[in-house]
Amino acid sequence: MTLDPATAAILATVERLVIEVAGDEITLAGPLTLTTSFNADLELESIEFVALAEQLQAHYGAQVDFVGWISTKQLDEIIALTVGDLVTFIAART
């Protein structure tokens, strides 16, 4: 699947920051794709997911209101989040 350049750029940033908060062994199973699940596939700890959100906020600035986005979701939706969900959210606000 070929991604448009803007989506590919966000995906690359997300992957870089995931590696930053969780270590590079996190991508041993392969590079991140839009269907990669943070919980089921990457098995990020919840505190690592917070750290990722903080790094995204620092990178993209206040217009990417991650906490506001999270506040609209139920816990099962948060647990089911994929890289693609996050990329779509960021793309709509940058």
Added chain:
Amino acid sequence: MSFTTANGVRLHTTALGAGPPVVMLHGLLIGSLASWYFTAAPALARTHAVQLYDLRGHGLSDRPVDGYDTATMAADLAALIGDRPERVDLVGHSYGALVALAFARAHPDRVRRLALVEAPLPPATFADEHGFLTAGPDHMIAALPPGLREAIAGGRRQAARLLATLRALAYETTLLADLRAEPDLDAAALAAVTAPTLCVYGDRSSCRPAGERLAAQLPDARLAILPGGHYLHLDAKDALTALLVDHLAEHGDG
């Protein structure tokens, strides 16, 4: 990511929202600031400056060998809050609620409102009943909430990391000994707390009698019971959030 050195310990902190200040404290062992970040904190951040932090030994904060008693952890909180003119609201879950209570006893004039979610009394009760204090850390998994337990049983990375954290806290720090030595609080000790206090407990929680005692013995407290167990921020996220939002709303200065 933000870090603040408080009371000699490097603590991971996250600030959300703007408005009157509220600090939220998580529970021991499996807790971190994520406990509130993914539950009640975002809603409170719509009207408050919410300060979250990882307690010493937890999340991304440093893991010192000792100082896991509520007095030392309340001193961490005091250093984190610092000198500021306005009073703060405190929300704590489980042992984090006991730390908030210790702070409110030591500094009654610095706390505006207090919310204690599933604070266990006597402090070691919860850990005792679940075998945390007598079993090795491998058995701590059995004391986790069912959803988390299943996720860990089927997992690899998360299970390994959680077990590493539990082992480190149990074997490389004084946490369990500190918890065992933590004194109970009687009515005289609780009389120092002047802040209006909301006590929230789960109808299926073994900690519920502590809530009834706190509500009766704190000078200005009320008890709310929600459907759920000890991990009430997960079991009754929306109902708990609504109670906290209401309790911390500006009802005058009281």
